[in-house]
Amino acid sequence: MAISPEHQIYTELFSDSPDMAVEFLRGLGVEVPDYRRSEITSCDLGHVDPVERRSDVAIMLRGPSPEDPFDKLMGVIVEVQRDESERKRFTWPEYLACLRSRHECPVSLLVICPRQSVADWYAEPIALGHPGFVLHPLVVGPSDIPIVTDPATVAESPTLGVLSAAAHGAGRSDVLDALHTGLSGIAPEQATKYIGYSLHLLSDTNGQKALEKLMMADTFEYTSAWTESLEAKGEAKMLLRILRAQGVEVTEDARERITGCQDLTQLEAWADRVPSITSIDQLFDE
Structure with a gap:
């Protein structure tokens, strides 16, 4: 699954x-x-x-x-x-x-x-x-999960800020304000990642709309790329599990190739091929 x-x-x-x-x-x-x-x-x-x-x-x-x-x-x-x-x-x-x-x-x-x-x-x-x-x-x-309304707490522990937003942000604007302000004090690439996480966890709620409104005046460039990357990482982990379950030995080079692949279609094609292979080299045969 x-x-x-x-x-x-x-x-x-x-x-x-x-x-x-x-x-x-x-x-x-x-x-x-x-x-x-x-x-x-x-x-x-x-x-x-x-x-x-x-x-x-x-x-x-x-x-x-x-x-x-x-x-x-x-x-x-x-x-x-x-x-x-x-x-x-x-x-x-x-x-x-x-x-x-x-x-x-x-x-x-x-x-x-x-x-x-x-x-x-x-x-x-x-x-x-x-x-x-x-x-x-x-x-x-x-x-x-604590209700985090202090931006300094979010800056110190962004992961806790995301958890608080996911649990309480749909009904509390002060939690989203704290997340938004607190993340502005950390590295932009990290802030973008955690904003993306929060938006996804708040999907189809008023909290998602409120956070998007806060983001409109910012320079964060969040796109669907982070979700695609996240899905690819999950597919890669699952592919490695399937290979181990099939008894196929995975070399370090093969592991790096699989985990570094961002193409969901390619990862799915490799997964479909696993039942018919006996060695890792066969996975990558064209």
Whole structure:
């Protein structure tokens, strides 16, 4: 199944700002160790059937231990869920167990849901069957996302500003004003990207129209190019998953060619070819 632009945007936000995931965990009462840096780590969490065993974002928190000044202190798995899926109740415990086993450190699961009804559904505990072995997903819905009305906060954390706009901007002009003003203080290419994200997440709402009106007097040159790029990135990620599932070894050169392709038609043509190939070179045969 293709990755939707909305899903990809939320994934990109937490990939851009892994510390934001930590702040949400702390807000949910999770005790997070004092760490020196956060980094994105591999999202592949299995050996077979990688399509089912790949999280959206995996984060590693590193800090001092008796053995290492940048030891692995805690892992965080971020999952974006737009709709209800009973299957996730079976795969999420495996995600946690795999990352914990691989890095030998505690791991937490953070679920981001753009819709409150979906967030409430995923908040139910998951009983694994073993006595006392119950997973309680840590879920963030729109009601858990701060209402950001301070432009300085947006400038400091643009990803949080986008999340706030997506959750509350349809009904609050002060949130959009803060986003618009705050993004004017960061690098123009970054501001353009986050404006594009916000416009898409506010699609078909009064918030989208209000933000577009604010943009009319600006020099931001946002076009559909960012959405096309986002869709291409999602298609490329899905193509790589399909290749792994088919047992086709992907060389570094092939990976770079696939992820660097911005032509959706070409990516779809490659995906259609996967079932009939046995080597990566055959994928690119004309």
